[in-house]
Amino acid sequence: MLTKTIPMIRTTAKIIVVTAITISCVLYVNACSKEKKYTTINMHWEPMEEVNAKLPDEVRVFYGNNLTIPLRAWYVRVEEVPGEISAHVVVADDADRRETLSGFAQRLNACVVINGGYFLMHKNPTNHVGLIQVDHRIVEPASPSIIRWGKRYFTARGAIGFYDDGSVDIAWVTSRHDSLFEWTEPIPNSPLRPAKELDFSRAKHWPVKDALHAGPVLLTAGEINVTTDEEVFFGSSIPDVHPRTAAGYTADGQLILLVVDGRQTASRGVYLEELAVMMRDLGCVEAINLDGGGSSALVVNGTLLNRPAGSTTQREVMTALAIYCDR
Secondary structure (H helix, E strand, O other): OHHHHHHHHHHHHHHHHHHHHHHHHHHHHHHHOOOOOOOOOOOEEEEOHHHHOOOOOOEEEEEEEEOOOOEEEEEEEEOOEOOOEEEEEEEOOOOOOOEOHHHHHHHHOOOEEEEOOOEOOOOOOOOEOOOEEEOOEEEEOOOOEEEEOOEEEEOOOEEEEEOOOOOEEEEEEEEEOOEEEEEOOOOOOEOOEOOOOOOHHHOEEOOOOEEEEOOOEEEEOOEEOOOOOOOOOOOOOOOOOEOEEEEEEEOOOOEEEEEEOOOEOOEOOEOHHHHHHHHHHOOEEEEEEOOOHHHOOEEEOOEEOOOHHHOOOOOOEOEEEEEEEOO
């Protein structure tokens, strides 16, 4: 009986060894095939004259590329003029709570629209992942904690907000009852080391009119500060190379909206750190990553400028940032 089982044991051992080698090889290939991460990105930017001719002088659109990486990108520079040009968080009003950016633009008569925050694509009607506030009213509260790898992480994720006077801000934010609170530093989470609680004694009231959760934050005080771990985006695909959308503002208060194409031959997409480099190079002092992938899109005067994930088809999204040009 023993002599009959020995070959089986040896065969099983061989299978285990071969399997282990195969897994090691797959992991090695995956590690080696990971895209190079660039710390310098030389974009060749040009104004889109035909597009800009139909916009107020305070709203300018630029197209850029980098043939080495390669990348194709568009950005909008907006100088807000109270009562004439303003930025807003907008929410879909369809039954499934989703709408294309062209639909937003037509319904709201907005001259510029980019996609906003994360949402649950498998739900109908969909739900937003995190905070939405419109005209001082909380539409969706912030999520105070996230379960990741079997642990609960308390977090205040990055958000973009617009004040009544039109100025913009980016902060680590959560909601409590009917109010918003911001932290000047991110909650100190790290993989498998969650923060014990949200310490509201270190937070202050964030009196913005409109607000939208996304994240992570990319820039703080003009320096690259990608808070992926603190905002508990580790263990997800968000830190990888993707088409991207970002928003930020310059030292003189101009709003910058950036869309980077990806998942196509002409444009591979970018890492979060590369997105931060691009926003810094555009003069931003603070910036935040918005929803990306197939959601990343830019519509100006009703026309889709980019190719979301290589297609001309627009994904329906739940939220967007809209620029109203009332002139």
